[in-house]
Amino acid sequence: MNDSRPLTTLLDAQALEARFALRVTARLSERASHQPHAIEERLRFARQQALERARARRKPAPVTAPSVQVVGSTLALGGGGPQRSSWWERAMATALPLAVLLGGLALIQWNQTHAEIEAAVQIDAELLVDDLPPTAYSDPGFVEFLRKQQDR
Structure with missing residues (x-):
């Protein structure tokens, strides 16, 4: 209602x-x-x-509701009727989500590594195009020069 x-x-x-x-x-x-x-x-x-x-x-049609079943040492969702699945089907039902999860994690890791490499390439390109040589950035006097420039 x-x-x-x-x-x-x-x-x-x-x-x-x-x-x-x-x-x-x-x-x-x-x-x-x-x-x-x-x-x-x-x-x-x-x-x-x-x-x-x-x-x-009024007679309700038989409905098979999903239920949690213990299959070996794992829990699995199944229909209300008798489950006659082979070992291969149970293994695939367990392994497939795990494989998708691992594939997703590998893709995320690859994406993160790729982003870090792109950031390093961008910094290197800016250093090489700059008027100053890269050794100037490691000189202690240059750091002092930059501080004086900011104070002005």
């Missing part, structure tokens, strides 16, 4: 429906007893068929 009304309103509505249904069935039963025998039999037969149809609709 996907109704946005408050619970008390729904309960009141259900109670009204139940009372109405009782009044209608009582009135129909009262009127049915005053009918000729042939009509009573047809009504009885129609009631029985309606009840059988209602019971058939």
Whole structure:
């Protein structure tokens, strides 16, 4: 029931429906007893068929819900029915997610290494294009020169 009304309103509505249904069935039963025998039999037969149809609709279809199963020393999700999987299927069901995980981790590692190499190449290119030779950056006097430049 996907109704946005408050619970008390729904309960009141259900109670009204139940009372109405009782009044209608009582009135129909009262009127049915005053009918000729042939009509009573047809009504009885129609009631029985309606009840059988209602019971058939109420029977829920068998649903196989997923459940957690212990397969050897691992937990696995399975359907509600009997599981007849071979050793190979169970091994693949365990190994495939592990292989995907390891592949993803390897891809992340490769991407990180590639990004570090690109950053180092960028710094090297800027050093080589610069007017100063690379040895100037390791000179202690150059560091002092840079500090004086910042103080100005």
